[in-house]
Amino acid sequence: MRYSETLIDHFRNPRNAGMMREPDGVGEGEYPECMDLARVYLRVRDGQVVEARFQTYGCGPTIAASSAGTELIIGSPLGTLVGLTGAQIESAVGGLPEDRVHAAEVVSAAIRAAARDALRRMARS
Amino acid sequence: MNRRVYLDHNASTPVHPEVLEAMLPYFGERFGNPSSVHAFGREAREGVDMARERVAGVLRVSPDEVVFTSGGTESDNLAIKGVAAARGRGHLITSAIEHHAVLRTCQALETQGFDATYLPVDGDGMVDPDDVRRALRPDTILVSIMHANSEVGTIQPVAAIGRLTRERGIPFHVDAVQTLGKVPVDVNAFGIDLLSFSGHKIYGPKGIAGLYIRKGTKMLSIQHGGEHERRRRAGTENVPGIVGLGRAVEIRGRDMAAEAPRLTALRNRLWEGIGAAMPEVRLNGHPTERLPGTCNMCFRHVESESIVLGLDLKGIGVSAGSACTSGNVEPSYVLVAMGIPVDWAMGSVRCSLGRSTTAEDIDYVIESVVPLVAKLRSLSPARV
Numbered sequence: 001m002r003y004s005e006t007l008i009d010h011f012r013n014p015r016n017a018g019m020m021r022e023p024d025g026v027g028e029g030e031y032p033e034c035m036d037l038a039r040v041y042l043r044v045r046d047g048q049v050v051e052a053r054f055q056t057y058g059c060g061p062t063i064a065a066s067s068a069g070t071e072l073i074i075g076s077p078l079g080t081l082v083g084l085t086g087a088q089i090e091s092a093v094g095g096l097p098e099d100r101v102h103a104a105e106v107v108s109a110a111i112r113a114a115a116r117d118a119l120r121r122m123a124r125s
Numbered sequence: 126m127n128r129r130v131y132l133d134h135n136a137s138t139p140v141h142p143e144v145l146e147a148m149l150p151y152f153g154e155r156f157g158n159p160s161s162v163h164a165f166g167r168e169a170r171e172g173v174d175m176a177r178e179r180v181a182g183v184l185r186v187s188p189d190e191v192v193f194t195s196g197g198t199e200s201d202n203l204a205i206k207g208v209a210a211a212r213g214r215g216h217l218i219t220s221a222i223e224h225h226a227v228l229r230t231c232q233a234l235e236t237q238g239f240d241a242t243y244l245p246v247d248g249d250g251m252v253d254p255d256d257v258r259r260a261l262r263p264d265t266i267l268v269s270i271m272h273a274n275s276e277v278g279t280i281q282p283v284a285a286i287g288r289l290t291r292e293r294g295i296p297f298h299v300d301a302v303q304t305l306g307k308v309p310v311d312v313n314a315f316g317i318d319l320l321s322f323s324g325h326k327i328y329g330p331k332g333i334a335g336l337y338i339r340k341g342t343k344m345l346s347i348q349h350g351g352e353h354e355r356r357r358r359a360g361t362e363n364v365p366g367i368v369g370l371g372r373a374v375e376i377r378g379r380d381m382a383a384e385a386p387r388l389t390a391l392r393n394r395l396w397e398g399i400g401a402a403m404p405e406v407r408l409n410g411h412p413t414e415r416l417p418g419t420c421n422m423c424f425r426h427v428e429s430e431s432i433v434l435g436l437d438l439k440g441i442g443v444s445a446g447s448a449c450t451s452g453n454v455e456p457s458y459v460l461v462a463m464g465i466p467v468d469w470a471m472g473s474v475r476c477s478l479g480r481s482t483t484a485e486d487i488d489y490v491i492e493s494v495v496p497l498v499a500k501l502r503s504l505s506p507a508r509v
Contacts, residue, residue: 003434011431012438017504028506035428035471039506055506057426060434063504 003061006094010064015071020053024121025078027113029106036062036102038110040070042078044118049073049081054110061096061103068092069107078122081115084108127440130486134326134418134479135275135303136444140369141328147372148330151365159362160351169364176371183305183378184312184320184337192336192354193367197302200321200336201226201269203358204298207344208267208319209234215266216240220252220281221462222274227300231269240264249411250279250463257286261293268297272304276446276459276475277410278419280308287316296342302326302334306377307416308385318342322374324366328480329373333366380480388417388478391487395420395476398491403498407469409460418478421446423460423469424498426507432474435497441490446473468507 003011020041029038036058043051052070056063072092073081089104089111090096096103131139140148151172157165159173174188181188194200205217205227217231221243231241242260244252252270261268268290273280283299290297298319301310305320306327312320320337324330338344338357350359396408405425424432429445436443446457456470465473476490 008438011434014504037506055504057428057505057507059428059430063431063501066504 002097003064004094006068006092007061007064007096010067010093011060014063014067016051016053016067016074017055018053019055020051023053023114025114025116025118027110027115027117029109029111029113031058031062031102031106034058034102036106038062038066038106040066040107040110040114042114042118044078044122047078049076049078052111054107056107058103058106059100061093061100062106065089065093065096065103065107066110069104069111073111078115078118082112082119084111084115127438128489129440129442130482130489131442132476132478132482132486132490133442133444134482135278135416135475135477137325137331138328138479139481140330141373141376143376144329144369144372148365148369151368155364159364160353169362172364172368173362176367179371179375180335183374184310186312186337187340189355190338190340192338192357193362193370194334194336194358195332195363196334197224197300197321197323197326198226200302200323200334201298201300202230203336203347204319204321204338204344205230205267205269206234206347207357208296208298208342209239210345210347211343212266214238215264216242216262217267217269218242218244218257218260218265219269220244220246220271222246222250222276222459223269223271224275224300224302227269227271244270246279246462248464249414250274250277250409250459251411251414252281252286254282254285254289258289261289261295265293265295268295269300270297271300272310273301273308273416273419274410274459275303276457277421277463278303278416278477279411280304280414280416283317284315290318291316296344303416306374306381307418308381312337312339324370324373327373327377330366330369333363333370335370384480385417388482391478391482391484392418392420394484395478395487395490396422398487399494402491402495406498407465409463409465409473416477418482419475420478421473421475423465424472424474425469426505427472427498427501429472429474431501432472432494432497435501436490436493439493439497441493444475444477446470446475
């Protein structure tokens with residue numbers, strides 16, 4: 001198996017899977033070359049992520065990265081997530097083969113978009 | 126430890142114990158070069174000659190019409206480029222769902238001044254012989270149509286196509302890598318002039334294959350060197366491989382009739398079990414004119430690689446129709462040519478059964494696939 005044990009664990013037992021009702025922020029990340037799509041939902045309290053959920057269409061690494069990425073960001077200040085990188089997601093999933101690095105990019109893009117959406121909503125309210 | 130179930134026999138098969146037994150002496154005491162005149166060489170030559178006779182016997186052709194090569198890809202290249210080289214220019218006809226060994230060879234010849242027509246297929250993956258008839262031109266030098274497609278298993282109407290080519294005296298090449306030893310292949314009844322076949326798809330070793338060349342077929346060698354294979358394929362023979370191929374073909378000739386209905390029943394059990402257990406799944410390929418052990422399915426709203434990974438974790442080996450390479454994923458060109466929508470084609474999985482497959486294996490696969498696809502769909506943002 002060329003995937004890390006962490007990745008396999010997240011693929012086997014995805015954490016935070018499924019949609020969220022009335023989220024404080026929603027964002028999507030796409031990788032058109034691969035047709036991968038990740039959607040991330042955030043619940044925010046006092047500027048911190050208290051709950052994150054995902055829905056993902058893609059290969060096993062993208063599903064695992066979605067699980068690991070949502071787990072990573074719970075407890076994080078919203079402001080830090082707009083600068084989240086693919087490398088941070090890749091690290092959270094225990095590394096990715098070179099031809100699967102896009103999995104981390106899709107998920108980090110979805111999280112950044114969700115954080116920006118939450119910040120916009122907070123600014124409006 | 127999970128149960129292990131191998132359902133990827135169209136990709137490769139394990140070497141049959143009787144094949145291995147036949148090969149082993151040729152790695153040891155019978156190691157000679159078959160071109161050598163001494164006893165060591167003669168022993169190796171006997172092995173090669175015996176294998177050629179075995180293959181010819183199953184094909185019901187003359188042994189000197191059988192050439193050994195390094196693989197199905199080389200057989201296809203030799204057939205197509207060999208005929209093209211003998212003619213110098215002209216028009217080739219093939220189909221859109223051929224193996225890349227045929228498609229890319231034809232494309233390469235197009236860059237050298239040859240013309241090529243790539244025939245479409247219908248929704249079952251079948252070439253229409255009338256399309257072949259309409260594509261024939263006065264300068265057509267070769268028709269190359271596979272006997273059965275490796276992905277979906279649809280068996281082409283090669284006999285009808287062979288009648289057309291024979292009427293016009295045009296050489297007919299058939300890639301039978303997926304069919305020899307699985308379904309009847311009769312080069313005379315089908316009007317075939319060139320037939321590619323391979324060892325590792327039929328419980329023989331990898332790195333060995335063959336090409337049947339009907340006597341009188343005008344072609345040139347594409348590999349130059351010694352006088353091997355009657356000057357049709359230069360290079361010292363892969364003696365253990367050839368011996369293994371000969372034995373494998375012989376065993377398939379013996380076992381095929383009993384195995385085909387057994388695999389057909391198991392293939393149908395697999396599809397019926399999965400098809401009845403979930404929505405948004407379709408069977409690809411012709412419903413009846415299909416390789417006995419091939420079951421290709423599309424699971425909508427799921428990417429095939431995630432199914433392959435999930436099944437791999439359950440000890441099950443199948444193959445994905447769409448492949449993610451260097452970050453790009455392409456739906457199967459075969460399924461696209463069949464008109465299957467991309468959102469379905471992205472979730473295609475091929476199960477190919479073989480001699481070791483049991484009903485218990487099939488039931489285990491059904492029990493594993495159904496909850497896996499349901500789980501992956503529950504993760505997907507697409508609505509099911």
